[in-house]
Amino acid sequence: MARPQDDHLWALAHAERAALAEDLSGLRETQWRHGTLCGEWDVEQVVAHLTAAASVGQLQWLRSMLGARFRADVHNQRRLAEHRGSTPAETLQRFRAVITSTTAPSARTPAYLGEVVVHAQDIRRPLGLARTPDVDALTPVARFFARRNFTVDSRTHVAGLHLQADDGPFATGTGPLVRGSTLALVMSMAGRAPYVDELDGPGVPTLRSRLSGSAA
Known part of the structure; x- marks a missing residue:
């Protein structure tokens, strides 16, 4: 059973995902290809990564990491590709579908709230989107x-x-x-x-x- 603190943190994560989805809904095609603060990933890749992070539970994560020989970059790239759509609109649709997800590889709920907060700003800052998380x-x-x-x-x-x-x-x-x-x-x-x-x-x-x- 989830602890009340976890419920609160997940509610915050859901609100941050919803806010990011709202920002993404107005992007032009070229903006989906824009660079981010997250290494070499563009906007669409970061969004697909967020969808993957909200879709992979502990056993799935372990199987994926074993398959990647515990190379986190390989694991992340494979799951990103799995959750990326054929178009930016489909990628956004898939992200919207996990807004209220509480799926995560571990019980470190603040880390997964942080995943949303940080990656949202990875996208927003280069695009000049001014929204600031609560x-x-x-x-x-x-x-x-x-x-x-x-x-x-x-x-x-x-x-x-x-x-x-x-x-x-x-x-x-x-x-x-x-x-x-x-x-x-x-x-x-x-x-x-x-x-x-x-x-x-x-x-x-x-x-x-x-x-x-x-x-x-």
């Missing part, structure tokens, strides 16, 4: 990212730094201060270097250097 959705992601490395090396990126949100309750760590919006902190912890420019404090050069050093 601070209520960003705060549990920030806390999770600061506590542990999961799908991103978020804890490593901010080790020995004091993070302080200026628009919400998130604060953690000791050391040189890094201050800014919860969104900028989340995206920076996720390794998205452009968001570091929105932060200030004596710890920012350290964070920027770490992200530069970890860039693929």
Whole structure:
């Protein structure tokens, strides 16, 4: 049985998926081919990845990873291809179908809320879409990212730094201060270097250097 906290986090994830679907519904064909902050993936590929992430349970994930010889990039690319439609409209339709999904490879619910939050901004920022996730959705992601490395090396990126949100309750760590919006902190912890420019404090050069050093 799901815990009340998990139910709350899934409700937030569903709201963020729905908001992204609304943004995507107005895209032109060329915008679906636009680059994102997520490596070499374009907008449609990131959306297909999000659909895959909401469709693969623990056993499916394990079988997929075994088939990929535990190479996460191979696993991700295969599942992306599986959930991508023949057109952007079909890809969006498939994403809409999983908006209320609670399927995930593990019980780390904040990580899957973070998946939606981060990848939505991976899409929005390059396209100039101004929507910002709700601070209520960003705060549990920030806390999770600061506590542990999961799908991103978020804890490593901010080790020995004091993070302080200026628009919400998130604060953690000791050391040189890094201050800014919860969104900028989340995206920076996720390794998205452009968001570091929105932060200030004596710890920012350290964070920027770490992200530069970890860039693929």
